[in-house]
Amino acid sequence: MNTKSHILSVVQQQPQTILQLCAQLNLTRTAVNLPIKQLLAEGLIHGKVEQRSGQVGKPSIVYEATQGTEDLHSKAYQPILSALIEQIQDQSGEDALADLLQHTGRRMARATLGKASSDCRANIEAAMKVADALGATTQLHEQADGTFIVTNRTCPAAAAARANGHVCQIMAAFFAQATGGEATEFCRRDERMVCQYKIAPPL
Numbered sequence: 001m002n003t004k005s006h007i008l009s010v011v012q013q014q015p016q017t018i019l020q021l022c023a024q025l026n027l028t029r030t031a032v033n034l035p036i037k038q039l040l041a042e043g044l045i046h047g048k049v050e051q052r053s054g055q056v057g058k059p060s061i062v063y064e065a066t067q068g069t070e071d072l073h074s075k076a077y078q079p080i081l082s083a084l085i086e087q088i089q090d091q092s093g094e095d096a097l098a099d100l101l102q103h104t105g106r107r108m109a110r111a112t113l114g115k116a117s118s119d120c121r122a123n124i125e126a127a128m129k130v131a132d133a134l135g136a137t138t139q140l141h142e143q144a145d146g147t148f149i150v151t152n153r154t155c156p157a158a159a160a161a162r163a164n165g166h167v168c169q170i171m172a173a174f175f176a177q178a179t180g181g182e183a184t185e186f187c188r189r190d191e192r193m194v195c196q197y198k199i200a201p202p203l
Contacts, residue, residue, distance in 0.1 A: 105173025
């Protein structure tokens with residue numbers, strides 16, 4: 001664990017001042033200052049002035065983890081998603097699962113993107129930025145027939161997608177909602193996972 005991750009882990013447990021972090025991690029103030037600045041810039045922690053009564057001198061800054069970072073390094077999502085997908089399919093059937101996943105993808109797009117513009121490529125690129133923020137590394141290719149292919153080789157939900165290919169319908173629906181067009185997945189789920197989505201602009 002590097003110093004930055006170590007500091008975040010400590011302040012997730014309890015708010016700390018710089019001096020407290022130095023003492024707990026056995027580091028110099030200089031060694032702690034840079035990771036603190038990086039964590040602040042990334043929005044992972046925030047500082048607040050420590051209220052002290054009856055004491056002179058400059059008040060200390062107490063650093064604590066930002067709300068929403070509690071599960072930053074969680075490894076629970078993949079097995080939970082895989083188990084949830086299996087349970088839905090067993091309980092409701094394959095058609096109901098596919099319908100649910102498509103609605104999920106469209107809901108994701110509505111929650112993270114504005115209304116689709118008339119520029120299909122710009123809509124796709126905006127959707128790709130959201131996907132990349134989730135852990136993808138998307139690439140865009142425009143075809144001679146006017147359709148687009150989005151490719152990604154770092155699927156954030158690879159384990160669940162390998163177990164059940166219907167998971168890929170989430171992102172297909174996401175791109176469909178983002179562009180107002182049609183999107184279909186033809187992902188490779190063999191030894192090397194490759195996500196592939198073909199997007200046709202709206203007519």
